[in-house]
Amino acid sequence: MWIYEKKLQYPVRVSTCNPKLAKFLVEQYGGADGELAAALRYLNQRYTIPEKVMGLLTDIGTEEFAHLEMIATMIYKLTKDATPEQLKEAGLGDHYVGHDSALYYTNASGVPFTTSYITAKGDPIADLYEDIAAEEKARATYQWIIDMSDDVDLNDSLRFLREREIVHSQRFREAVEILKEERDRKKIF
Known part of the structure; x- marks a missing residue:
């Protein structure tokens, strides 16, 4: 069960309208390594992982949805005052024609989200x-977006997201060690 607070996990501020930066952020919205793919991957994998780390996948998977909400807010704020001409100049003309200002799950190149992004092998250590x-x-993608951005306010939120990716990676590494010890002790999986 989830409890939803009507606030973002971390504040999102944007200095100016910037459709080009929004286009880059779309990668983290609907791309292969974006927040939606991560949330779905972890919440799916939790069903075939030992109980010792199942809660970790649930916790991080639901947090990824909070990150998805932050990315959506960033994209909205970066494009809400954009003209169709500005969207076209930023490479979002095709998106505008198909969706106006509605968010749509694609990567930065406009390729639609696919479930092939969601991996699950069934081997707990391989999945981790x-x-x-x-x-x-x-984490790398967030850093590259930060490198492309001159929006100090937005970069603050992007740094928060980048740091959360590092924490998640560390937690998954800890889970691997827990499962390796269990595997070696019990000679399972």
């Missing part, structure tokens, strides 16, 4: 290594 890789790829 995939999760570590996903978190590290998300």
Whole structure:
């Protein structure tokens, strides 16, 4: 069961209208290493993982939905005052024609989200290594977006998200060690 607070996990502020930056952020909205893929991956994997770490996948998976909400807010704020011409110049003309200002799950290149982004092997350690890789790829993407941005306010929120990816990676690494010890002790999986 979840309890939803009507506030973002971390405040999102944007200095100016910037559709080009919004286009980059779409990668974290509907891309292979974005927040939606991570949330669905972890909440799916939790069903075939030992109980010792099941709660971790649930906790991080639900937090990823909070991150998705932050990304959606950033994109909205970066584009809400944009003209169709500004959207076109930023490479969002196709999106505008198909969706106006509505968010739509794609990557930054406009490729629609696909469930092939969601991996689950059924081997707990293999899945956790995939999760570590996903978190590290998300961390790198956030850093690259920060590198492309000159919006000090937005970068504050992006740094928060980048740091959460690092924490998630560390927690998944700890879970791998817990399961390896259990596997070696009990000779399972």
